Structures are given as structure tokens and as C-alpha cells.
Amino acid sequence: MMPCRCRRSNFSCSGKKTDSFALDSLRLSSKKLIDAFPLDDVNANFVRTVNHCVFSVTQPTPLKGPLKVAAVSKAALEEILDLNSSVSQLDDFAHYFSGGKLWPGSVPLAHRYGGHQFGFWAGQLGDGRANLLGEYTNKNGEKWELQLKGSGKTPYSRAGDGRAVVRSSVREFLCSEAMHYLGVPTSRAASLIVSKEPVWRDQFYNGNVRKERGAVVLRLAPSWFRIGSLEILARAGELDVLQKLLNYVIEEHFPTIKLSDPDKYLVFYSKVVNETAHLIAQWMSVGFAHGVCNTDNFSLLSITIDYGPFGFMESYDPNFIPNSSDDEGRYSIRNQANSGLFNVEKLGEALRPVLSSKQQPLIERILKEYPAIYQSRFHELFKAKLGLLGNQEKDDYLIAYLLKLMEDTGADFTMTFRHLGELPARRLLEPAVPQDMWALWDLATHESFSNWVSMYLLRLKRQEGDSDEERQSRMKRVNPRYILRNWMAEGSAITKAEKDDFSEVQLLQQVLQHPFQEQEAAEGMGYAARPPGWAQSLKVSCSS
Ligand code: AMP
Numbered sequence: 001m002m003p004c005r006c007r008r009s010n011f012s013c014s015g016k017k018t019d020s021f022a023l024d025s026l027r028l029s030s031k032k033l034i035d036a037f038p039l040d041d042v043n044a045n046f047v048r049t050v051n052h053c054v055f056s057v058t059q060p061t062p063l064k065g066p067l068k069v070a071a072v073s074k075a076a077l078e079e080i081l082d083l084n085s086s087v088s089q090l091d092d093f094a095h096y097f098s099g100g101k102l103w104p105g106s107v108p109l110a111h112r113y114g115g116h117q118f119g120f121w122a123g124q125l126g127d128g129r130a131n132l133l134g135e136y137t138n139k140n141g142e143k144w145e146l147q148l149k150g151s152g153k154t155p156y157s158r159a160g161d162g163r164a165v166v167r168s169s170v171r172e173f174l175c176s177e178a179m180h181y182l183g184v185p186t187s188r189a190a191s192l193i194v195s196k197e198p199v200w201r202d203q204f205y206n207g208n209v210r211k212e213r214g215a216v217v218l219r220l221a222p223s224w225f226r227i228g229s230l231e232i233l234a235r236a237g238e239l240d241v242l243q244k245l246l247n248y249v250i251e252e253h254f255p256t257i258k259l260s261d262p263d264k265y266l267v268f269y270s271k272v273v274n275e276t277a278h279l280i281a282q283w284m285s286v287g288f289a290h291g292v293c294n295t296d297n298f299s300l301l302s303i304t305i306d307y308g309p310f311g312f313m314e315s316y317d318p319n320f321i322p323n324s325s326d327d328e329g330r331y332s333i334r335n336q337a338n339s340g341l342f343n344v345e346k347l348g349e350a351l352r353p354v355l356s357s358k359q360q361p362l363i364e365r366i367l368k369e370y371p372a373i374y375q376s377r378f379h380e381l382f383k384a385k386l387g388l389l390g391n392q393e394k395d396d397y398l399i400a401y402l403l404k405l406m407e408d409t410g411a412d413f414t415m416t417f418r419h420l421g422e423l424p425a426r427r428l429l430e431p432a433v434p435q436d437m438w439a440l441w442d443l444a445t446h447e448s449f450s451n452w453v454s455m456y457l458l459r460l461k462r463q464e465g466d467s468d469e470e471r472q473s474r475m476k477r478v479n480p481r482y483i484l485r486n487w488m489a490e491g492s493a494i495t496k497a498e499k500d501d502f503s504e505v506q507l508l509q510q511v512l513q514h515p516f517q518e519q520e521a522a523e524g525m526g527y528a529a530r531p532p533g534w535a536q537s538l539k540v541s542c543s544s
């Protein structure tokens, strides 16, 4: 039967359901990317050093079946890809969403990039287990690049197997969607497909290699270019390609910058510096630690990408290190702002060769603005977390004072702010805070708690035209009740997922779509309750 060309639907003109039609109605385009840059001239899939190009054409290696659609993001399918989420029940869905079948117009690409890892230039990295399938322009005119992660070896796989395992794929799938709903710029995830393909991993690098299962996440972002995308070209002296890539990124993603502007690279730099500082302040405001802030994991669009051993801080601890392999705490939560600075400095170095001698010193000047941009954004976000309006002299002190009390008492970061927003201000004056407000209860054990409360209440009182109800509702809109705590992901949902039960992954995905709204199902699971005792001993490694 000929598919109906008139509508994106599950049905042919005769009204009969055509399984593949809804899926292969998605038209991708790789043309723009292919036309814009020189391609790798070796057209074969083996690990090698690749020169003078931005992409290698590389086919995904389909996962060995049987495949299972473990979870989908209804919102990503419907709002980004214009698909009815019921397509996830079609036979072909798992194949299209894991690389076994390609959409029309797709020429799969692996991107050549490099990066500074843990402070040192690591040389060529690249998409070692990812395939960029192409770009989709949705009905709102938004352009999204579809990328499979875990879809097999590419020229950039180095010693890796090109695969991703179930646990790391669940984490990426859940967290990228959760971050979006927390309001943090991020890549998205449409689907999680799991297979029975054995993948061997030494999860904690202690010699215990175990058989896990391969999985693929279909990720979405307006662009997957990273700081490392430019760095490798600058390092290799491929300045013609460097300029092409810069011009492409500016033209496609920075519409306010004119390509005819002689200072376009400086303006671009200043925007990335600004947005990177903003992004990290946003991470801090939700207690998110990325875990591997290398330049290859920092997007040129300043969105959160490459979810690995990330973690949400629970008890407030500025030294929180989510990645168990990060012995020195280079990427501890408090070091993230500095890591961002290091990364944009490296971006500046990559731009230097295409700047005139007059422009080069300006890189330094733009970079110098980073700390103030970060501080100011951090300040705004934390003021909002406390429901403060306007600016008053001692606001920074009030915020720092609270964080210090949280640090001393180990109060839960997320729930302290949430409880403060849920409690009428007058009740803060009572001799004891309600016991079910467990984070606030912990905070209140501090001898200086009442002192801080007096300062806070005085500050609130000075907010003209504000009411306590309004303050509470403002605070509830910015302080989540649910975050992806490690015990929820690793300890609970992933343990079940590894036994082929994805019900909690799906539940978490739904709950985390509304992190600011109290939900019965989430309360029933204890997602806003004091974390269970066993949560303390959970570790996350970067093996994935
Ligand atoms: P990540 O830590 O996931 O950001 O990856 C860092 C680099 O290692 C990137 O170039 C990845 O493509 C590559 N990589 C990570 N895991 C694998 C794997 N299993 N197979 C091939 N390449 C990988």
C-alpha cells in the first residue's frame, strides 16, 4: 500500500493503519552539515587519527535483538519530533530509535573533536559511540539534531567498544529530561532502547568485569558542537576548517551576530562566556554536579550535554564530588564555576589564530568578565530561591549565611529551600519547625538558625506589595520538590532496570516532568522524603 503523503499520520488515505509510515515520515537532513565542511576522506569504519575534517560518515551498528523500548519521552516525541507518542508501540520504533533503520535523508556522521580532559590536552576524542543522524525541522520551525548514543564503533572509538550500558543510558535519559523540566538548558532524550547484546564493563575499575546489556539513547540538541570541536582544528592548524565551523555555528545558532561583522568571533566568544557562566550558576541553583567538566563535554550553545557520572547534591556539601573516579575533586560542585572558566579560556585559545593582533588581547578582557557574570547570576537565582524581591545590601550575606548553616548541619540542599517555601513565614518563629519538614528540621538544629530566621523575616517584611502567600508560591515555582537523587536513579530504578523492569524509570520520568508540583505517586515512593540510610554508600563511576 502506498503511504499517504498528505499528512503526518499513522493512517494511509484508505484509513488503514500503516505501521512504518508514521515513523518514516520523519524527514532528516544531513546535507547542510555535509556541504558546510570537508568530510573525512577515508570512507571506512576503523579507529584512526582523522585529519582536516569535521565529520566522518559512519553507519550505526545495530544492537543485537531482541530490542525493547524501555522508555520514551512523550514530550520529546510530540513537541520536538512532531510524532504521536503512540508510534513507540510500532514494531519499527526500536529499530529507528537505535540505528537499525535510518530515516529518509539521514547520512549518519561521527564528529571529530578533541578536548582538555582533567586539565590536559587529550588530543583526538570525537564521537566514539555516537552517530549524528541529521537535522529535523519541526512544525514550529525549530531545528534539532538527532544523535544516537551507544550505536557502535566509529573512527573515534579509540579502545572503546562503541556501546553504552543500560545503567548509564537510563541516567542520561532521565537526567536530560529532568534538567529540561527544572528549566536548565540541556540536550533532550527521546527514547531509551535496550537490547540483550552483552557489553562488558568493569564498573568500579576494580577488576570485577561483568556482563551488562547494550542500550541506545536517541538524544536531541540544536547542535552537538563543543568547545573541543574548535580546539582540535586550532591545534591541528586547520584554520580554514576552524573558520568554516565558527561561521556555521554563528550563522545557525547566533542569529544576532552578522557574519559581515569583523568582530564576529569576539562577539561570539563573549556570548559563550556569558552563557557558560549562566549555565553553571543554574547548575548550582539546583545542586547539579556534572562530574566531568572537560572541554569536550562543554557545548558551544552552553547547554548541558554528555551526562555521565553526574549527581545532584543531597546534604549540602560544597565539596560534593559525584564521580567516584575524580579523586582530587577537580569537578566537585564548588569547582564547577572555575572549571567553566578554564573551559572558556581554552575556547579563547582556540579562537586566537583566527583573530587579528588587535583583537587577540580582547579575549583576555572578555574572559575577565566571567567571574562577575557568574556571581551576579548565582546571586539572582539564589535570591529567587529565597523569594526575595529587589536588591538589598545584605542579600549576599543572607544567602551565604544560610549555605553555611546548611553546610554545618548537612541539611538537604533541595528540600531546605523547598520547605522554606512551603512554610508560612510566621511558623518559622515557632519554637520548633514541623518535624515532617525534615530538611528544615535538620537546619534548625544549628545554634544560629533563629538568628538567620530573624534576618530573613526582616528582609521579607521590607518587600513592599508582597504577601506571604505570593512569596510561597514564587518559591515553589523555583525550588523543586523532586530531583533525580542518586538513590532514586542508581539504587532503585536502575537496579530494577537491570532486571528488565523499567516501571520505575518510566515513573521517574513522569514525576520529574513536574518537579515543582507535589504528586501523589512521587510522595508514595518517598521521593521527597528523607533519603534512605543505604543511599549514603552509593557510588557513581564514569564507566558507562
Ligand atoms: P564521555 O566520557 O562519554 O564524554 O566520552 C569521552 C570520550 O570517550 C568521547 O570521545 C567518547 O566518544 C569516548 N567513549 C566513551 N565511551 C566509549 C565507548 N564505550 N566506546 C567508544 N568510545 C567511547
Ligand code: MG
Residues within 6 Å of the ligand: 296, 297, 306
Ligand atoms: Mg563526552
